[in-house]
Amino acid sequence: MKPVVHVENVSYAYDGGNQEQVEALLDVSLKIWPxxxxxxxxxxxxxxxxxxxxxxxxxxxxRGNVYVFEMNTQDESWVWExxxxxGMVFQNPDNQIVATTVExxxxxxxxxxxVEPGEIRRRVDEALALVDMTGYEKSAPHMLxxxxxxxxxxxxxxxxxxxCIVLDEPTAMLDPVGRTEVLRTVRRLASDEGISIVHITxxxxxxxxxxxxxxxxxxxxxxxxxxxxxxxxxATLRKLDLDVPQVTELAGQLQAAGVxxxxxxxxVEEMADDIGTLLGRGPCRSELHSH
Amino acid sequence: MTSGLFWAGGxxxxxxxxxxxxxxxxxxxxxxxxxxxxxxxxxxxxxxGELVxxxxxxxxxxxxxxxxxxxxxxxxxxxxxxxxxxxxxxxxxLRDIRxxxxxxxxxxxxxxxxxxxxxxxxxxxxxxxLSDNAVDDAVREAMxxxxxxxxxxxERSPFELxxxxxxxxxxxxxxxxxxxVLILDEPTAGMDPRGxxxxLREIQALHDEHGYTVVLVSHSMEDVARFANRLVVMEDGRxxxxxxxRDVFQRRDExxxxxxxxxxxxxxxAELARRGHNFPTDVITVDEASEALLPSLLAAxxxxxxxxxxxxxxxx
Amino acid sequence: MNFANAAVGQYMPGESLMHRLDPRTKMLVSLGIIxxxxxxxxxxxxxxxAVPIVLAIAISxxxxxxxxxxxxxxxxxxxxxxxxxxxxxxxxxLFSIGRITATxxxxxxxxxxxxxxxxxxxxxSIVTMTTSPIAFTDGLERLLAPFARLGLPAHELAMMMTxxxxxxxxxxxxxxxxxxxxxxxxxxxxxxNIAKRAKAMIPILVPLFVSAFRRADELAVAxxxxxxxxxxxxTRLRELAFSGEDLAVLIVAGAYTVAVAVAL
Numbered sequence: 001m002k003p004v005v006h007v008e009n010v011s012y013a014y015d016g017g018n019q020e021q022v023e024a025l026l027d028v029s030l031k032i033w034p035x036x037x038x039x040x041x042x043x044x045x046x047x048x049x050x051x052x053x054x055x056x057x058x059x060x061x062x063r064g065n066v067y068v069f070e071m072n073t074q075d076e077s078w079v080w081e082x083x084x085x086x087g088m089v090f091q092n093p094d095n096q097i098v099a100t101t102v103e104x105x106x107x108x109x110x111x112x113x114x115v116e117p118g119e120i121r122r123r124v125d126e127a128l129a130l131v132d133m134t135g136y137e138k139s140a141p142h143m144l145x146x147x148x149x150x151x152x153x154x155x156x157x158x159x160x161x162x163x164c165i166v167l168d169e170p171t172a173m174l175d176p177v178g179r180t181e182v183l184r185t186v187r188r189l190a191s192d193e194g195i196s197i198v199h200i201t202x203x204x205x206x207x208x209x210x211x212x213x214x215x216x217x218x219x220x221x222x223x224x225x226x227x228x229x230x231x232x233x234x235a236t237l238r239k240l241d242l243d244v245p246q247v248t249e250l251a252g253q254l255q256a257a258g259v260x261x262x263x264x265x266x267x268v269e270e271m272a273d274d275i276g277t278l279l280g281r282g283p284c285r286s287e288l289h290s291h
Numbered sequence: 292m293t294s295g296l297f298w299a300g301g302x303x304x305x306x307x308x309x310x311x312x313x314x315x316x317x318x319x320x321x322x323x324x325x326x327x328x329x330x331x332x333x334x335x336x337x338x339x340g341e342l343v344x345x346x347x348x349x350x351x352x353x354x355x356x357x358x359x360x361x362x363x364x365x366x367x368x369x370x371x372x373x374x375x376x377x378x379x380x381x382x383x384x385l386r387d388i389r390x391x392x393x394x395x396x397x398x399x400x401x402x403x404x405x406x407x408x409x410x411x412x413x414x415x416x417x418x419x420x421l422s423d424n425a426v427d428d429a430v431r432e433a434m435x436x437x438x439x440x441x442x443x444x445x446e447r448s449p450f451e452l453x454x455x456x457x458x459x460x461x462x463x464x465x466x467x468x469x470x471x472v473l474i475l476d477e478p479t480a481g482m483d484p485r486g487x488x489x490x491l492r493e494i495q496a497l498h499d500e501h502g503y504t505v506v507l508v509s510h511s512m513e514d515v516a517r518f519a520n521r522l523v524v525m526e527d528g529r530x531x532x533x534x535x536x537r538d539v540f541q542r543r544d545e546x547x548x549x550x551x552x553x554x555x556x557x558x559x560x561a562e563l564a565r566r567g568h569n570f571p572t573d574v575i576t577v578d579e580a581s582e583a584l585l586p587s588l589l590a591a592x593x594x595x596x597x598x599x600x601x602x603x604x605x606x607x
Numbered sequence: 608m609n610f611a612n613a614a615v616g617q618y619m620p621g622e623s624l625m626h627r628l629d630p631r632t633k634m635l636v637s638l639g640i641i642x643x644x645x646x647x648x649x650x651x652x653x654x655x656x657a658v659p660i661v662l663a664i665a666i667s668x669x670x671x672x673x674x675x676x677x678x679x680x681x682x683x684x685x686x687x688x689x690x691x692x693x694x695x696x697x698x699x700x701l702f703s704i705g706r707i708t709a710t711x712x713x714x715x716x717x718x719x720x721x722x723x724x725x726x727x728x729x730x731x732s733i734v735t736m737t738t739s740p741i742a743f744t745d746g747l748e749r750l751l752a753p754f755a756r757l758g759l760p761a762h763e764l765a766m767m768m769t770x771x772x773x774x775x776x777x778x779x780x781x782x783x784x785x786x787x788x789x790x791x792x793x794x795x796x797x798x799x800n801i802a803k804r805a806k807a808m809i810p811i812l813v814p815l816f817v818s819a820f821r822r823a824d825e826l827a828v829a830x831x832x833x834x835x836x837x838x839x840x841x842t843r844l845r846e847l848a849f850s851g852e853d854l855a856v857l858i859v860a861g862a863y864t865v866a867v868a869v870a871l
Contacts, residue, residue: 418793
């Protein structure tokens, strides 16, 4: 299997004014596989947005290479091909919707690619169905909720038939309902449609559902692994001012006090299962409960 | 949805009411096909010294409500009292009300406009007609409160600061009026965990150390659970719940229905109860949960005889 | 703040013949009528030109009241021009108020101007009210396309119009928010003389510009990420289709308008 995106020893520096070079990325390497859901977490200025922009040639590395399949992003002749393959969704839902109706906006990408009208229609309908926005074709963007706008933006990318979607903090400006909507949508795209997802976020509980979590700090990859591997290092995360899900924190405290939990739970269900197993194994269940 | 006014603590004491709204109704775009009733007969009072969080999903009416507190919006019907005075009565100067009730909008850094941090923060006190010396004092004090060094930041352009610093400048711009009540609409929106933590800590300090009555508008339960004394939950233009966080979070299913949810730890205890375990459910912090669970779990672990720590041993 | 009234001439979705027609047909016909309106000055010609306009309104199914509401913002100008004509134009005196005298010539010209303006506004309103903003910009782009060879950036103009239409509600909302935020800091936009009021706008205008530039920046990146590279090679979800209906309307209305112009 070939990676969709291959980031190879990439460094990126830009002129931060006052003749200061700001090193936003330092020797970052990373592969995104087909259908993989990767969460990237880190603070503002950790380099995660810069990394994202490298994945579809909005930025090109100062050193190192980024390949989208076999296409090097340094090679300008591939740029449109690359952007079609790796789509991008941004933080502010208002500032990425171009058209005055939902369907026209979703059609914007395919129109730029020169897709013929009948096919655009099919793609628009299909993309809106995938993000659960069928029925809003004629709606004006400013009348939609934040979560709906972000789903329209995702549909606009899907209509270009990408192999990978990079979402740069798509939930930062949304309320919990909007966040859930967006997260559910991207998870489904990865699992059902085989589209690779790179989900950049501040929210730890969104990273729990990823296949892989990458923690960025000061332009480098500080931690990387499955959510369980990453979240079972609370000391490291705390040093980076990042928190773990509350249940994971609780499990850590309980384990430190001598409670025997066999794994590091990440969700309420997992934690409840583990507690159930533990208590189920205890011989005096009813007696314990009377305390 | 009936309003559940079961919160009683505190108000019976010496504390006096600073803001009171009675039977408030507000409709946007009245008389057009797009008319939307944002507030439906809302009655609420806030006592001096409280730290109240108003929560609700987008469109529940929480921002509309707080914009009535300082007379930015005029109700279609109902009354707003600040310090016992009906603010829409003839002869009441709205400027005095707005000085008493400071309102920090969502993404307040978007309202910065001056050439320097100090002059932006000075905008409000100057509008209030303060003398140059008094303005300067107010600016210095506000900057100290939000933890911005005067010598370092006063003369810099607000536009070249980081996101978190900009937001602190904007908050200082309201604090500089020395209001009695400080309302903050989604003060942590769009910030990273570090910035969120800083702002929340500052808000707590404003209440605990500087004696402000604070009204926090938020949709993040985990943010407010930690330090609000009182939660007011809004849904569809009405007050759906009003009480101590502990009591409000007990109504988990209703909150989830409203798209709000409860802190994950409260959720866990509810889930355990649903599965037939007999643990307390009025738990809102990790420490409380740990305390509640530890005895039974330790006893059970003793039997199992394992002592791994796959979660990194709590990392302490 | 209530911006509901700003939406004069706003699109009213529908299925009528007026809605179905190609935007180019509607634009050309109304343009033709408007030109003739300004060439002729014969009362009978106005009456005849009003016929297709009234017909269009009737066919469209848009409530007549709404169409006429678009006249409201112009009431003041109409009254003013009428009064100016009535009293300033030379001609035989009709009556006098103090030292100023109304003339028959003035009365005639006043009425002509008011009727002209009314018909002009009605003719454009019924077009914008039955044409979606997208169809409108598409139509404009296509009509201007032949001039692209002369260096007129037809596609860019249309794209700018689309983006403007898309962001007007967003920016209005933002203006409202910034105004309130500054009012919460004691800003006063209502008192004082013109100079003072103009100065009071700075705290609104600066943030608004900063925000508009930020939005433009982000939008440009988002458009680039979606492979936007100008009008060349671009297809459309909806291609404008010039139907038999369009041809018929264009011929009939065109012939009628030309006939009116020539005959009177």
